Amino acid sequence: MTLLNDPASLPTPMWTVVRFLSSVRRPMGREQARAYLSPPALREDGKMFDWAVNTLADLGLLDISEGDRICLADPARHLDGQGLAAFQSVLRAAVLDPERNAGLGEDDSQIGPRDLTRALVWFLSLDPSDTALNWAEAEHAQVGMLPKQVGVPFANGNRWNNFTEWAPVLGLAAPSPLETSRLTPDCTTAVRQEVQARWKPGERVPAVEALNMLRAALPVLGGGAYAEAVGLPSPGEAVAGPALSFALLRGDDEEWLRLEREADAPRNLSVYDPGQPSYPRTYSSITILEGSRG
Numbered sequence: 001m002t003l004l005n006d007p008a009s010l011p012t013p014m015w016t017v018v019r020f021l022s023s024v025r026r027p028m029g030r031e032q033a034r035a036y037l038s039p040p041a042l043r044e045d046g047k048m049f050d051w052a053v054n055t056l057a058d059l060g061l062l063d064i065s066e067g068d069r070i071c072l073a074d075p076a077r078h079l080d081g082q083g084l085a086a087f088q089s090v091l092r093a094a095v096l097d098p099e100r101n102a103g104l105g106e107d108d109s110q111i112g113p114r115d116l117t118r119a120l121v122w123f124l125s126l127d128p129s130d131t132a133l134n135w136a137e138a139e140h141a142q143v144g145m146l147p148k149q150v151g152v153p154f155a156n157g158n159r160w161n162n163f164t165e166w167a168p169v170l171g172l173a174a175p176s177p178l179e180t181s182r183l184t185p186d187c188t189t190a191v192r193q194e195v196q197a198r199w200k201p202g203e204r205v206p207a208v209e210a211l212n213m214l215r216a217a218l219p220v221l222g223g224g225a226y227a228e229a230v231g232l233p234s235p236g237e238a239v240a241g242p243a244l245s246f247a248l249l250r251g252d253d254e255e256w257l258r259l260e261r262e263a264d265a266p267r268n269l270s271v272y273d274p275g276q277p278s279y280p281r282t283y284s285s286i287t288i289l290e291g292s293r294g
Helices: 011-024 030-037 048-057 084-097 116-121 137-139 159-169 189-200 207-217 225-229 242-252
Strands: 061-067 069-072 204-206 257-260 269-271 281-283 285-288
Touching: 011 030, 011 048, 011 069, 011 159, 030 048, 030 069, 048 061, 069 285, 084 137, 084 189, 084 242, 116 159, 116 225, 137 159, 189 207, 189 285, 204 207, 207 285, 225 242, 242 257, 257 281
Parallel strands: none
Antiparallel strands: 061 069, 204 285, 257 285, 269 281
């Protein structure tokens, strides 16, 4: 399986299958499910349904039992089909699973989600405040950014196009607000979901502790395990890279968290400010202001 090339599914058909299976709440024959979701009048060659089912199974989110019966697997069984955010979190955890990304920086293996993970690592090393790429620009910008043994993130435009579908659903990128055909490395959605999944409103967390948690949950961020595995330098033990800094500053501006400074704090987190790139802001703690919406 490779997630950025056929025969892997795009996330939207996968979400359709998940919503359907979450509503029936029982194993169902593949052909019966196909009849509901891909009737003959709309089926074309039937690939979309099969690719969605197979990709969900490869990611451990769907079980295929004897008799070709399908149902949601344990990591996805709690999904009710109503909350996209919950599906995003489950899908992101499956894509970033350590076992599926073993040996990420050793070679250019496309087994599992490695192609997508490497692409995310590269893309999130860029600065969201001045990056909004289309394929023509990404094709040139990626050259020489990852070690030779893992190759470039995108071998062709088709893989880039699939990336523009995957990365936003994972909450790790967003279409440019000025031109939706361009993609920005804005990981705010994923950061917000991970923060709200771990801490309740009113909790105050040391800022460097929050940095370490986010790097563990989202190892494609600068300083995370996957970024280091492919040879990208860490911003620093107490330094948020541009992508994470952008998400934290957005959180403060949107008031789902508050970045704070205490004069006697033993340790501060440096946050990149594009308005003054040579003088990062420093914060000692983060207070959670808003809980998860599901």
